[in-house]
Amino acid sequence: MQPPRWKSSEPNQPAGVSSVPRIRVLLPLPLAAGAYDYRIPAGMAVQPGDFVVVPLGGRQVVGVAWDGPSDPDLPASKLRDVAGLLDVPPMTETLRRFVTWVAAYTLSAPGAVLRMAMSAPAALEPPPARAGWQLANAEPPSRMTPGRARVLAALRPGQVMAGAELAAAAGVSSAVVRGLADAGMLVPALLPPGRAFAPPDLALPGPVLGPEQDSAAAALRAQVAARDFGVTLLTGVTGSGKTEVYLDAVAECLREGRQALVLLPEIALSAQWLERFRRRFGVDPALWHSELGSKTRAKTWRAVAEGEVGVLVGARSALFLPFPDLGLIVVDEEHETAFKQEEGVVYHARDMAVVRARLAQATCVLVSATPSLETLNNVESGRYRHLDLPERHGAAGMAVVQALDLRKTPPERGRFLAPPLVEAIRETLARGEQAMLFLNRRGYAPLTLCRACGHRMRCPNCTAWLVEHRAQKRLQCHHCGHAEPIPPTCPECSAPGTLTPVGPGVERVVEEATALFPDARRIVMASDTIPGPAAAAAAAAAISDRQVDLIIGTQIVAKGWHFPGLTLVGVVDADLGLAGGDLRAAERTLQLLHQVAGRAGRAEAPGRVLMQTFNPDHPVMQALVSHDFEAFMHAEAAGRRPGHWPPFGRLAALIVSSEDEREADRAARDLGLAAPRGDGVEILGPAPAPLALLRGRHRRRLLLKARKDVQVQPLLREWLERVKLPNSVRVQVDVDPVGFL
């Protein structure tokens, strides 16, 4: 093993009971036990943070030397040796503490969290060295051509250049370079590692900020320059320039020589954001999301660890990247549920961003036009600062929002667009402007029903209806991916041709719009038509270039798009998110509809938003019409405070699941009987989850509701320890649940 570049070669003797030097090593595996002890062999120096190779059973595993004392009762004879040290920058103490913190908060195995911080295994191997050519100290060759002379002149003594680059610099073919090597004039040499990411150009002028933007930006810059922990909520109506303002803080962070991380809820839909970044800094930021190829992942992870990445834009998992000195974390659209990870380690990236910022002595900026009640409550209690941009940038005013009462002006039979909306689209298109129709439901129809017997087509694996996708002529489950052809007869009563689609999905709206506006150039934006970042970028470009008149889509269209020609937004079913009785149903519906509405009228031409609803008097509709988000959130707070619902109390959910229904019931009952009791603690359930069957597993839920001053983690830990469950039963713990399915 070569001495690593990253440390002195002095062997260390960590505190231990015996004279045998030992160290704890955390492995990226979901082991409940946490770190294991290993012996440090003579001549090896291992410090907490070092990436090490250790034996585990019959395997060699890469882990991280961890903090804390080793187990004094473990005899030295039981210890196995650390097998090797990897040539990677060690994991910082900040990141190690973050891993430990997240594990404790979410009740996850520390190794499961560590795995998220080591999510690019290939990055732990040294980057492949590339070979190039260097001048040899040799006699000039007997045959000297002008081409050969140019090659030799292109290289300074000691300089190494790649063959292709050298040939290009000399204007010769690569055969000429090879010929010189054969003649002994050039010798192979290793190229110095190149920079994988170009540094952002801080000399480029940003936009001239308006007075309110300017004072918000100045406050953020000061916070970043203070190099101290602090959280700021940046609010402002859609189109007020929040992005431009926080990019100023990013620039300040780079000037401080620290790294900046920007979390976006859906990085695949961020083409316009990336373009803006490029304009501002002259380079692309590093990216991090689940669709990166493994090579790019490895390259990015390594470059982050080596401090070479100034700005990284990523999805929630980017929080676990090994930044050496993070100075700023921005969480854009902080209210978005996409920041909640629901599988594996269940965590909320917005909340964990605050934790990582605190551990790193960094600034955290939460950005939204419609912040969550959690965040507003933190502003109210003085924990977070608040900066607000009250107006749209430039000439644009806020769009006029109207609720369209479907009871008064219903659509024609079998249609879904009410006459006033149809008329508004017609006028908009006639003016040469763009219109958008939004329905947050994929497919053609959410339900297929037999007209003869009333049978509903359901998923065999989930508590869910099958959704018709007409283009594929299939019924699909949106939870488990089950798909089947549309049967010619009803599977229940065998009546032929009686299966009927009920309700609209976005495909059905497209069908209706096509019939109504056959000449309009349409684009459909749903996850099946916009499968990835490239498709999203192409769609955005086509809309910006005015190659499209009518945009029809699911929540993809609500994202931060800036389409100057778009003046009308029609919401096909504004009531959609209100059903279900979820704690945050109203809040979330408002946030989503506000965001869609915010796409209209962002340039000079005024915008208009029409929301089709059966509840025009609902507080959500009223808040949207009056643009009074604040009053709505006050009312929300007033509704939640007395019952100690979040953010005025704490929640944790246990989801018990098994392939065997009775086993799931038994386990849920046993957990219910063993539930913690006491002052300020309440247990709701067990009860079947709304998705009582999901991917073939029967699911039961228990909810622990506690007063704000109660620490729920120890309660949960003791609770789970009290109950012995069969291995086939899974219990998922969700601290601060966002979804209740």
Ligand SMILES: Nc1ncnc2c1ncn2[C@@H]1O[C@H](COP(=O)(O)OP(=O)(O)OP(=O)(O)O)[C@@H](O)[C@H]1O
């Ligand atoms: N000071 C400025 N000078 C020039 N252009 C600006 C300025 N501020 C904002 N803009 C432009 O106005 C548009 C809206 O700004 P931005 O996207 O930052 O707003 P936002 O508040 O983040 O919007 P949303 O919440 O809808 O995503 C963008 O095209 C942006 O480039």
Ligand SMILES: [Zn+2]
């Ligand atoms: Zn299913």
